[in-house]
Amino acid sequence: MDTLVLLTMTGLGLGALYFLIASGLSLIFGLMDVLNFAHGALLSVGAYACWWAASGHLPGAGPHGAGFVLAVAFGVVTGTLAAVALEVGVVRPLYARPREQVLANVGVGLAVPALLSGIWGSDARTFPVPDALSGTVTLLGARVPANRILLIGCALAVLVGLRVLLGRTRAGLVVRAGVQDRAMVSALGIDVRRAFTLVFALGGALAALGGALGGVYFGEVDPGQGTSLLIYAFVVVVVGGMSSVTGAAAACVAVGLLQQFANYFTTAGLGDLAVVVLLAVVLLVRPRGLMGRLT
């Protein structure tokens, strides 16, 4: 029983991490038809910025308490700015040339980790974990690491926040309309490019938050982390139905749990393979994913 609870919470924690990456990815794909291969780079930027700030380089920030919250905020802001720079500097100029756009995004996705290892080395750096998050919490008799709870809570808050944003605000309405027909949105007098930038900024912020929380979860940060997480996020987005935030959330839970349980009850590593099998099965049974549209 203890093991089941722990495995479930770890799987959900991992799924929560995937969700922070995948939600932005699916919004960007849904609205702009851009598969953002540089999304992992945004995560790494957020993770390193948070690590850098928490290691005492940013006045006021630190590894504990309010200082750590400030460090996370710094990581999120940095990731957001990086995402806006990516959209304005790379994605937008190449909008009419999808192939070059993919190549440029892949290039950024490769260059950023290279840059990070150039500056801070390719080895993993220990991530400062606040005392409050390094302990365990007793849940149904099992001792569950507190960082899992934090991750799950953050992902739930993000899910609710995104649904409110998409469902209740004008900006969200524009995004949902743009997913179906961008040209018609501009023919109604709305600058759809502002929605592009908004969605990229949001995706960057969430990825950076994922980077910071991923640092807490793994206890370390390395230049390749973003890229390896991105692969699972892509699986999640495809399984969830490409442009559905709710679908992505459901797929994150499925992928995270499947991976943990399969890794535990079979040979380690088989869980990662099981995720790919899940992807294949979903694509065969429901080619459009679990959910078809942006909800």
Add this chain to the structure above:
Amino acid sequence: MNAAGNAHPRPLLAARDLRVRIGGRHILHDVHLDVAPHGVTALLGRNGAGKTTTVRAILGLVPRTGSILLDGQDVSGLRTHVLVRRGIGYAPEDRGVFTALTVAENLRLAERPGSRPPDYALVHDLFPELRQRAGQPAGTLSGGQQQMVAIARTLLADNRLVIVDEPTKGLAPKIVTEVAEALERAARAVPVLMVEQNLAVVRRLATTCAVLVDGRTAYAGEAAPLLADPRATRRLLGVASGSTRGGQDPPGARASAAESPDTREAQS
């Protein structure tokens, strides 16, 4: 109807030397189009003549050369949403309704925050159904209801020009009448550029018209004389005037306006 077509006031919208090339093919050669500052201007032509492309070119939805003047101002360089915000409402040929959104959400997108409040009174007066169906996903509406959403979106904001592309296409005669009536009422307040193949509707609404043949303007002027001349309409539109829809009806059905159910409904 409106007598403004007699004088020669400055056109509300003027397209000059409009050319469009898509994939190396010339679709529009040099289209000239004047939209009268009052009433309905009809844009006519056979299937594939370039009517929809002309409208899309005016709005900047396809790459084009030539100039577009709105109220005498050159607006050729403006991006679509900026031009539209100068006061243009657009209901495209396929209606452009967001099927996954509700009726109310579709309408809300046509609101222009920062300018005068949206005129829901007018819209609900013209299309009472839309109020009852506010929460329904637009994709589950009938074709006629979707057309009402599309037209309603053009009337909500404070527009100085409304462009509708084949508003009666594919609709049952009764709905054609409803849509025509709504446009007629709307046109009293705002000038309308209407692409239309149903000549009964054109006759009822339009004061001015332009005819495209193979991507060129072949006629521009008052609508009535053209529609009264069966030889001219046959030459330019491929139908004798009085027919309802080019190329679809058997020859017998084209003979007279009075025999067509569409026409009778539309004129009643």
